[in-house]
């Protein structure tokens with residue numbers, strides 16, 4: 084008799100726990116394919132190599148771990164900028180709280196609508212980039228999402244969007260288990276900025292598939308909300324055509340478990356991609372994981388990964404970043420840096436930077452550092468009368484600032500900077 | 513003002529004594545100079561007074577206006593009126609010069625229960641003072657000391673001193689790295705702050721700075737001790753003859 088393997092049992096449990104929504108035949112086929120692939124690969128378990136530093140148990144366990152709601156006094160993120168606001172409550176689109184789905188240069192519809200139409204461009208994207216991103220490393224939580232998600236947005240930029248779309252994820256129920264799947268298509272020459280903010284749900288699983296056409300630009304800035312007890316698993320799958328730009332930045336403060344995966348397939352020549360983030364963690368129940376996989380299969384493309392973390396009181400940070408340069412992908416310029424500032428001996432940073440290169444005319448570099456606050460710089464500030472806690476925060480912000488600078492928008496980066504400053508100020512005692 | 517008695521200091525990490533009983537008394541409004549061979553302990557003394565970690569005070573005392581300095585945190589010493597112009601000013605990437613200076617000025621004001629400067633009050637003051645020191649606006653915008661030349665760093669120290677208006681100023685080799693004109697500027701900056709109440713301790717290797725900033729007393733430090741004190745002439749003697757005679761004299 085076969086010994087039951089928890090990996091495969093759990094994948095069955097996961098698929099059974101969510102009701103797969105209805106839709107057009109092509110959509111149901113895509114979901115069925117994803118379900119079959121999840122059954123074949125199994126759910127993530129701690130002993131998987133790709134989950135060595137992050138225990139996936141709380142992402143797959145039932146009942147859903149409870150997450151207390153946090154009363155927040157500050158203004159919601161991105162409220163101060165002119166944007167189209169779209170709101171999800173516990174992973175369900177809320178039309179009442181949202182602006183009309185109309186924006187010049189952009190077509191927007193709910194996922195369920197797009198996936199129930201017999202003919203829709205979404206057919207060529209839904210589950211396609213996700214499936215493509217399952218090689219060479221398996222991403223079961225993304226397959227699960229494709230198989231069962233009924234909520235999300237289908238967004239197509241046909242020109243230069245006049246303002247950003249901001250998607251806010253409100254967490255409103257202590258045991259909500261959300262699956263959100265967005266499709267984003269940026270047509271040739273078009274550009275769009277998507278802002279995401281908020282914790283989303285007690286447990287939040289999101290997938291965004293982004294297809295960036297020739298000379299198109301996709302900008303993404305995300306903050307993951309201050310609710311601490313949440314468990315968050317996100318995937319971004321991007322495909323870059325000739326001369327396109329892809330930029331994504333994420334700020335994370337708090338969170339028991341966050342894993343953000345970003346998988347980019349650079350198929351066009353002369354593209355530019357930047358994936359970056361900052362995270363600030365406090366406490367032994369903080370765990371944050373950035374996992375990035377960029378595949379270069381074209382000529383003269385540039386990619387940057389810039390991640391900074393500040394960790395204290397036993398917090399844990401993880402970075403797994405890979406640059407894969409395929410045969411013939413000449414003149415690739417791949418850069419990767421991951422750095423952590425540990426404020427005490429109890430905090431941990433695990434980094435697994437990887438380069439795999441099959442072309443000979445490329446520039447690729449990676450670096451990873453762990454350090455403490457620079458004592459000389461600290462003393463200099465103190466000697467001018469800046470109080471210890473404030474001086475330390477200034478140095479932390481300076482450290483994180485190098486990643487925040489990757490955001491190609493001064494107002495947004497200032498906003499991120501200010502939020503981090505406030506977060507740190509609240510932690511002074 | 514500043515009273516140092518039999519101050520003995522070693523390193524925290526290793527068993528090494530650097531200051532071996534320093535005595536120094538600087539009264540209100542006085543300017544004292546310290547000269548001495550490399551490695552004699554001049555910077556160590558100024559660091560210890562400012563509160564740098566890594567040193568172990570093994571004996572003696574240091575008070576500022578009667579208050580025990582060595583018992584205070586570095587930022588408290590600054591708020592109490594102590595200022596150290598570093599021999600090697602520290603570069604701090606990512607922290608803007610203006611942000612830093614404004615934070616420092618207002619933190620000290622707050623600690624002294626004085627009203628904080630508004631952004632425009634601060635800006636006005638810093639612009640005037642920077643102009644006097646020929647520090648251009650562009651330098652003010654850059655991160656603290658990053659990419660500054662040696663001389664620019666030293667002028668930036670004096671700008672900070674002028675903005676913070678301390679009562680006891682220690683200048684550790686502020687003249688090194690300065691060109692002749694910059695030295696004059698810096699000396700003028702210092703002299704402008706001499707108001708009969710503020711005191712200065714000027715550490716230098718060269719008589720030239722003391723032509724501009726006239727000291728009341730000159731001390732020679734060697735091997736962790738003040739071995740000789742005298743008037744301005746003592747600096748001239750060092751300039752002309754070096755330390756050999758003085759060292760021989762006290763040996």
Ligand SMILES: Nc1ncnc2c1ncn2[C@@H]1O[C@H](COP(=O)(O)OP(=O)(O)OP(=O)(O)O)[C@@H](O)[C@H]1O
Pocket residue numbers: 523530548549550551552553554555556557566599
């Ligand atoms: N942190 C340290 N670790 C090891 N040695 C130290 C440390 N700080 C000071 N010293 C030693 O103590 C002695 C005094 O150094 P200090 O910098 O105070 O000299 P100084 O009089 O300022 O010299 P200079 O004129 O060259 O600036 C030197 O021998 C120096 O190497």
Ligand SMILES: [Mg+2]
Pocket residue numbers: 554555556599684685
């Ligand atoms: Mg020195």
